[in-house]
Amino acid sequence: MRNVLTLLLLIAGIRIHAQSDEKLASIIDSLDKIDKRYSIENPIWRGQHPTTFTFQKMEAKIEQVNSMRPYLEDLEALGREDLTEQGYINRSIKLLQISNEISEVDYKIYLIPFNAEGGFFNRPSFFLPNLPFETKQDYEAYLRWLPSFAQYISYNQGLLEQGVKEKIQAPKVIVLNIISLLAPWTGEEINNNPFYTPFNVMPSAIGEQDQLELKEKAAKIIGTDILPAYQQLEKFLKDDYLPKAPEKVGISEIKNGKSYYENRVRHFTTLEITPDSVFATGLAEVARIRASMDAVLEEVGFDGSFEEFLAFLRTDEQFYPISPQELLNYAAWLSKKAEGQLPRLFSKLYELPFTVEPVPDDIAPKYTAGRYVGGSKEQGRPGIYWVNTYDLKSRTLYTLPALTLHEAVPGHHLQNAIAAELEDVPEFRRNYYISAFGEGWGLYSEYLGEEMGMYDTPYDLFGRYTYEMWRACRLVVDVGLHYRGWTRQEAVDYMASNTALSIHEVNTEIDRYIGWPGQAVSYKMGELMIKKLRNDASTALGEYFDIQEFHYHVLKNGSIPLPILESEIKSYITAKKGE
Structure with missing residues (x-):
């Protein structure tokens, strides 16, 4: 019965x-x-x-x-x-x-259609390289749609004008960044305009006369339609928008800004959590990681203070590349070294390859040290690990192993490629990126680098701790900037005094957080969850814990909210114990 x-x-x-x-x-x-x-x-x-x-x-x-x-x-x-x-x-x-x-x-955040790295006006930097420019017909197709892009610029300027009226504006420091990023798009030299780039080197299959005619048409369209729209935007930003933009940098300065930041913290962490609890977690993590950094100073026998060690790392030539190609070569070598360790840690790998390329010149000055750009098997595009070769004296070699692990493998490329190859899941899941999961995985991948033998020297290991400290500091400075009234300089000082990031990187990072409220807290909160779940599984399963199985269960559903991930790993532990 x-x-x-x-x-x-x-x-x-x-x-x-x-x-x-x-x-x-x-x-x-x-x-x-x-x-x-x-x-x-x-x-x-x-x-x-x-x-x-x-x-x-x-x-x-x-x-x-x-x-x-x-x-x-x-x-x-x-x-x-x-x-x-x-x-x-x-x-x-x-x-x-x-x-x-x-x-x-x-x-009404749509009234601020840009952040510290750009926005609507420099989107062509991302889509132009993926467009076909192989035949005369390709170039003619380009010139047909190009004039209409001016309407897109003008429309977004209208949103900015509405933002001024409603007092929903980016702070002055971000506006100044945008004005500087506009320079390549507003210069009078048509040949240097990013929209003219496809015409600088044209396929030999296109005849000389056709090339000349296409170039003349391009120059006319850029000069008549595109350039005036960009120059009008630049003038508006300088004359109208900038003078009325807030001096204070926090999002709390705009209408309903404090409530919006609380909303962003919940969204980017996928947790029911408050900014103050994030701030407290950050302080605790900063103290914990600092102890590991101090241990490296002892190991290398550095005779000086922590501050003096940071100054040494930021100024000694041995820690910096001498050419862009050296930096790219090292990033490529690290990528292959990391890839060689993957079969030991993962039972399922990706099919889509990835490559290493420099960050495009027109966005590099205000861009981060590296970034992953997703590829597509369907479109025949590899994933791309972007490495920033701008201002080489700010590109530290001792942080490149951690950066590579995060952006390439086993970080973003592996996670994103596996997610894109998932079967029997809705399309919206296959292409949706949840920052706490994806960035948490990226930071966890830096931690995995120790098990993978990726940190050859104590300085490399210090670079890994610097990157972890950087993400811990984010919890403090992001909340400080947007919720506690910190100034930009307070945030810069806090980050600079606790990490070995170059001062250039510190400044670009702080501006990034100012322009993208809440996103910066997702990394560390996600990593803490993944490391906690790994510890839970290892403790519960003991000798039966399998790192390949654990990673499979973390990644098998693609990008998911942290509470869902926690539930999935708990179910895995229960099922494994029942075998």
């Missing part, structure tokens, strides 16, 4: 899950239809020339978000007990997605 009752309960549970999963599928289908109704399909993001440059205007985006709002409560009403495992993951990620879109509209 008991077995019959158990069977009936099991069948009832399966039916409930099936019904709830069907309801979830219906909600997601409705949201997808809303997205398709309002989205603007621009093939430029797939590496194809469009007929004209189309984009979604905020009026349509606001309508779209308002259409989505009723489904927010429907998603929240579906609990873990109602859904299958994959159903609950789908629900949680879709909830995170649409909550973020609603927040952007509710707080």
